[in-house]
Amino acid sequence: MIKAIIIDDETAMRAVNSQLLSEYFPEIKQVGTASCIKSGIDLIHKENPDLVLLDIQLSDGSGFQLLQKLPSYDFKVVFITAFDSFAIKAIKFSAIDYILKPINEIEFQQAIQRAIELIEKKEHTESQFNVLMESFKKELQNKKLVLRTQNSIHVVDISDIHYCKSDNSYTTFYFDDSEKILVSKSLKEYESLLKEYGFFRPHQSYLVNLNHIKKVDKTDHGFIIMKNKKEIPISTRQKKNLIDLLDHL
Template identity: 90%
Template sequence: MIKAIIIDDETAMQEVNSQLLSEYFPSIKLVGTANCIKSGIDLIQKENPDLVLLDIELTDGSGFQLLQKLPSYDFKVVFITAFDSYAIKAIKFSAIDYILKPVNEIEFKEAIQRALDLIESKEHTESQFNILMNSFKKELQNKKLVLRTQNSMHIVDISEIHFCKSDNSYTTFYFKDGEKILVSKSLKDYESLLKEYGFFRPHQSYLVNLNHIKKVDKTDHGFIIMKNKKEIPISTRQKKNLIDLLDRL
């Protein structure tokens, strides 16, 4: 019996994939589901699955980051994702299967069958995953963001953004060289865009790059000290989330 697990932060998607597995692949036994990196790793270590259906965008990071946190693994992976050009590009470079949301039954069956064929042939896919991770890391390192102001179009390296500050429907970007760029988009627009690149929203008015945090004050009215010595407030609601996130880095 082939053991499978599903890691997806959407309960509805867990149910859809579970149903499709049961309907088309009776030889596969679903032994558990998880909805984030931490619970996913715990489930993998507990069940030692043969197949993992892994969502790319999880509540506490990405499916790629989950794989990076594992010391080693020999299960086969089928990624599940909404359309995300850079993630799919990384997957395509490595020739690893993926399923697009919303799930198409034919594509689902084809992807799972290819994974089963690899499991049954005991074919090693270590080199594929090395290519996947190298491509993923390269995309993150070189990722650019276009910021449009009234008079200019700025092309910036995401890694050089220290933090963003909200001012109603405007957002100011602060960089490590002291430069500031004001754009006429809300912070919420950039939160969803930058979450995948190590950014966290500790306060309704701020979005910070975790790679540029120097210190976190955990007292009642705590705050973040950035490497450029700027102080960023932390809301009471987000303080524990930030500490937990930093503990997992």
């Protein structure tokens, strides 16, 4: 029997996918659901599924990042996503199946049926996964962000951003060599844009690039030390989330 899990940060979407699997593929045994990268990885290790229905945009990162954190895997993946040209471009390069939100039942059935056929044939998809990750990495390396200030338009590489700091309705971006750019948009808006590119919000006033973290102090009033030696506070609520996230990098 094929074992399946569903990883999606929306409760309603987990329910929809579960219902469609039950209705159209009763031969598939559903062994659990998860809502984020950490719980998804834990569930995969526990259940060793044959099929994973994986949302691309999760609350703590992306489905791509979840797969990157696994040393290896042999289950088949069907991605589920709202329209996102970047994500779909990466998936199409690798010829891996995906389903768009809102879910079309016919497309859902077709994608799951193809996955079942691959599972039954015991067909390896490692090469597809490698192409997917290469495409994903290239997109990240070349990804730009436009920052508009009162006097200028700045085009920056996302990978060059060390951290962002909130000042009410303004956000300051910090880069190498003490360069900084102040824009008149809230940090919350940039959090939603950058979370799938390895950014984490450890404190209500900060958004940090995980790739620029040097050390995390885990004492009672802990803080992050960035590679540029800047110290960033961590809220009590977010400390465990950050440590768990770093443990799976």
